[in-house]
Amino acid sequence: MPDFRLTRRHLLASPLALAACGSAPSTPPLGPVSPLKDLAPCPVGVCGMSGQFDDAGWRDVVLTHFSQFTPEWEMKMEAILRPDRSLDFTLADRCADFATDNGLRLHGHALVWYSQGAEAFAGLDRKTFAADYDRYIREVVTRYRGRTVGWDVVNEAVAEDGDGLRSHHWSEGLGDIDHIRRAFDVAREADPESILFLNDYNLENLPRKGATFLGLVDKLLKAGTPLGGIGSQFHLDIDIPDGQITAFLREAGGFGLPVHVSELDASLRSDSRIDLRSAGERQARQTARVTELAEAFMALPPGQRYAFTVWGARDTDSWLRRDERDDGRDSPLLFDASGTATPLYDAVAGALASG
Numbered sequence: 001m002p003d004f005r006l007t008r009r010h011l012l013a014s015p016l017a018l019a020a021c022g023s024a025p026s027t028p029p030l031g032p033v034s035p036l037k038d039l040a041p042c043p044v045g046v047c048g049m050s051g052q053f054d055d056a057g058w059r060d061v062v063l064t065h066f067s068q069f070t071p072e073w074e075m076k077m078e079a080i081l082r083p084d085r086s087l088d089f090t091l092a093d094r095c096a097d098f099a100t101d102n103g104l105r106l107h108g109h110a111l112v113w114y115s116q117g118a119e120a121f122a123g124l125d126r127k128t129f130a131a132d133y134d135r136y137i138r139e140v141v142t143r144y145r146g147r148t149v150g151w152d153v154v155n156e157a158v159a160e161d162g163d164g165l166r167s168h169h170w171s172e173g174l175g176d177i178d179h180i181r182r183a184f185d186v187a188r189e190a191d192p193e194s195i196l197f198l199n200d201y202n203l204e205n206l207p208r209k210g211a212t213f214l215g216l217v218d219k220l221l222k223a224g225t226p227l228g229g230i231g232s233q234f235h236l237d238i239d240i241p242d243g244q245i246t247a248f249l250r251e252a253g254g255f256g257l258p259v260h261v262s263e264l265d266a267s268l269r270s271d272s273r274i275d276l277r278s279a280g281e282r283q284a285r286q287t288a289r290v291t292e293l294a295e296a297f298m299a300l301p302p303g304q305r306y307a308f309t310v311w312g313a314r315d316t317d318s319w320l321r322r323d324e325r326d327d328g329r330d331s332p333l334l335f336d337a338s339g340t341a342t343p344l345y346d347a348v349a350g351a352l353a354s355g
């Protein structure tokens with residue numbers, strides 16, 4: 001497919017065109033662009049929910065640009081586990097079928113997460129707690145065996161500030177490290193093929209948290225845990241110092257495991273009370289950080305580039321746009337509400353295509 005970007009961009013750069021846009025954007029919007037999955041030498045992923053499957057605009061962006069799918073919600077415990085701890089796969093099956101029917105790799109997310117399951121597992125004796133923990137993981141992973149390329153087996157195990165591991169119902173019931181090792185062992189027994197990931201966030205934003213996470217990876221591997229991949233969500237803080245992203249990815253890559261950029265978005269929203277920067281200055285910062293990420297990911301050996309996944313197809317699909325702090329103008333993703341490429345598409349496409 002020809003690349004129209006340069007033609008469209010030159011046309012829109014004319015002062016008249018920009019003036020007609022009202023508040024002229026710092027970077028003119030891109031026109032029709034090349035499919036990302038054709039430019040990238042690795043899988044490019046996107047998340048989504050079954051309620052989007054009938055949205056033509058969403059399908060067009062997803063099926064044109066992406067080669068891997070992560071269910072944003074339906075494969076999580078809160079979507080599968082009923083209060084009596086029976087399992088309902090209706091929504092998860094819908095997502096797995098969407099991926100299969102459209103030739104997308106399927107990444108399962110997420111088996112064990114601190115933020116889910118507490119109510120259903122409350123008050124159980126240890127034997128029942130352990131048996132049902134194992135049964136949940138085993139039944140979910142077995143159901144999609146041969147259809148998932150990987151699983152986020154444990155999500156967000158490290159404490160918010162990076163000081164050790166989180167404490168929660170899973171760690172209290174089965175041990176800080178033991179509940180993690182157990183989850184990987186049960187998942188591996190259920191599915192010998194899928195790559196099993198430890199997934200977390202703010203690993204680049206908070207170097208202390210990144211160090212604790214990589215220390216956990218090291219400890220699990222030395223204990224013989226079947227940990228097969230490292231997932232870093234990259235919900236980017238665009239104001240972090242240059243080079244922090246590269247430093248984390250370089251160290252993470254040192255384990256020689258597949259690395260998943262698992263949930264990229266880069267909010268333009270500033271949390272500081274007064275931000276005197278122009279929209280253009282913030283967008284430049286955003287583009288620089290995402291470029292750094294994509295380039296650092298491409299600096300990994302090809303065999304370690306599991307997938308580069310963005311957490312939403314269009315800006316308006318982003319979970320950030322459902323946040324009560326949203327100002328209705330955030331543009332954290334590669335495509336805007338109309339499915340037109342944003343400057344982040346250019347940043348990612350340019351870096352991935354260089355591979």
Ligand code: XIL
Nearest residue numbers: 072073109110155201233263318319
């Ligand atoms: C988020 C989804 O995007 C939201 O729609 C949902 O309401 C809450 O979870 N880290 C994760 C993801 O691993 O599962 C979270 O996804 C975002 C943070």
